[in-house]
Amino acid sequence: xxxxxxxxxxxxxxxxxxxxxxxxxxxxxxxxxxxxxxxxxxxxxxxxxxxxxxxxxxxxxxxxxxxxxxxxxxxxxxxxxxxxxxxxxxxxxxxxxxxxxxxxxxxxxxxxxxxxxxxxxxxxxxxxxxxxxxxxxxxxxxxxxxxxxxxxxxxxxxxxxxxxxxxxxxxxxxxxxxxxxxxxxxxxxxxxxxxxxxxxxxxxxxxxxxxxxxxxxxxxxxxxxxxxxxxxxxxxxxxxxxxxxxxxxxxxxxxxxxxxxxxxxxxxxxxxxxxxxxxxxxxxxxxxxxxxxxxxxxxxxxxxxxxxxxxxxxxxxxxxxxxxxxxxxxxxxxxxxxxxxxxxxxxxxxxxxxxxxx
DNA sequence: TATGCGTGGAC
DNA sequence: TGTCCAAGCAT
Numbered sequence: 001x002x003x004x005x006x007x008x009x010x011x012x013x014x015x016x017x018x019x020x021x022x023x024x025x026x027x028x029x030x031x032x033x034x035x036x037x038x039x040x041x042x043x044x045x046x047x048x049x050x051x052x053x054x055x056x057x058x059x060x061x062x063x064x065x066x067x068x069x070x071x072x073x074x075x076x077x078x079x080x081x082x083x084x085x086x087x088x089x090x091x092x093x094x095x096x097x098x099x100x101x102x103x104x105x106x107x108x109x110x111x112x113x114x115x116x117x118x119x120x121x122x123x124x125x126x127x128x129x130x131x132x133x134x135x136x137x138x139x140x141x142x143x144x145x146x147x148x149x150x151x152x153x154x155x156x157x158x159x160x161x162x163x164x165x166x167x168x169x170x171x172x173x174x175x176x177x178x179x180x181x182x183x184x185x186x187x188x189x190x191x192x193x194x195x196x197x198x199x200x201x202x203x204x205x206x207x208x209x210x211x212x213x214x215x216x217x218x219x220x221x222x223x224x225x226x227x228x229x230x231x232x233x234x235x236x237x238x239x240x241x242x243x244x245x246x247x248x249x250x251x252x253x254x255x256x257x258x259x260x261x262x263x264x265x266x267x268x269x270x271x272x273x274x275x276x277x278x279x280x281x282x283x284x285x286x287x288x289x290x291x292x293x294x295x296x297x298x299x300x301x302x303x304x305x306x307x308x309x310x311x312x313x314x315x316x317x318x319x320x321x322x323x324x325x326x327x328x329x330x331x332x333x334x335x336x337x338x339x340x341x342x343x344x345x346x347x348x349x350x351x352x353x354x355x356x357x358x
Numbered sequence: 359t360a361t362g363c364g365t366g367g368a369c
Numbered sequence: 370t371g372t373c374c375a376a377g378c379a380t
Binding site: 048049050051052053054055056057059060094096097100127128129130131132133136148150151152153191192195198199204205235302 | 371372373374375376377378379
């Protein structure tokens with residue numbers, strides 16, 4: 001157990017480092033000196049934190065810009081159509097976040113008069129807001145001294161204290177260690193400072209210990225073990241699943257698309273009608289009667305827990321054809337960017353040949 | 359507590 | 370090429 005004076009020195013040293021090295025991000029205000037009174041917009045903090053769940057800053061940046069331009073306030077977002085928001089989220093992944101984002105915007109608008117609650121407990125009740133996000137919003141937007149623990153903080157704590165127990169077993173211990181270090185002053189800056197440290201210095205591979213403000217205090221560095229921590233339980237192998245995607249184009253260029261079920265994989269997103277995805281070869285079941293042609297190429301895509309190989313069948317839909325699934329979307333209204341990545345891969349492989357046979 | 363849930367970049 | 374990884378949450 002560290003002395004209180006020691007923890008104050010550590011958090012102080014990190015805040016000094018952050019004052020000099022904080023990265024510029026569109027959802028941030030400049031580091032505070034405790035007097036400026038500047039606070040980040042809770043809507044921007046919430047939106048960015050949800051986008052940043054398991055997602056890199058580089059990937060989030062353009063999406064954040066798009067969302068705040070189209071929907072500058074939580075009320076504006078709450079009033080958006082579901083399909084608009086899902087389309088705007090396409091490509092960012094973990095689509096349950098987008099579904100919960102809309103739910104949350106509507107709860108804040110309808111039940112909280114358009115203002116985000118300012119306490120950890122109230123934030124935690126919101127859809128899509130878990131322990132990390134609730135603490136982050138409370139600290140960053142409302143200056144509350146909450147303990148913010150994400151993957152960066154876990155890694156930094158595991159190294160600082162040389163914790164050899166693997167994740168996720170070690171998470172409670174790492175959270176307790178993070179709690180001891182969290183200062184009462186500038187909690188939002190402190191939270192962002194630890195995460196920035198983890199993202200730029202105390203990185204998963206090849207940590208830059210030589211420039212770390214906590215170099216002298218790091219137990220793992222002293223033991224020569226920094227790069228090996230945190231340990232993690234081994235992961236399961238990903239099985240390969242097989243499927244068929246059907247891309248039908250009408251002679252006027254309209255494409256047959258289908259809104260996926262609201263829950264589960266790619267829930268609520270637009271896609272091509274197709275078979276289930278399973279480890280055994282699927283039986284063909286095209287969504288309309290036509291002269292189907294199977295492409296030589298297949299779309300390969302890796303999800304969180306399986307690899308997918310998607311065979312692609314294409315056809316020109318006969319005039320007046322009525323599909324058993326999905327609906328035709330005018331070509332001028334079709335935006336490949338509104339498809340999840342695996343479906344966009346299918347389109348990229350299909351569209352040249354599609355126009356040849358039309 | 360364990361599992362399902364995306365994507366793109368780094369190595 | 371394959372593997373690992375990132376500012377987690379819901380069930």
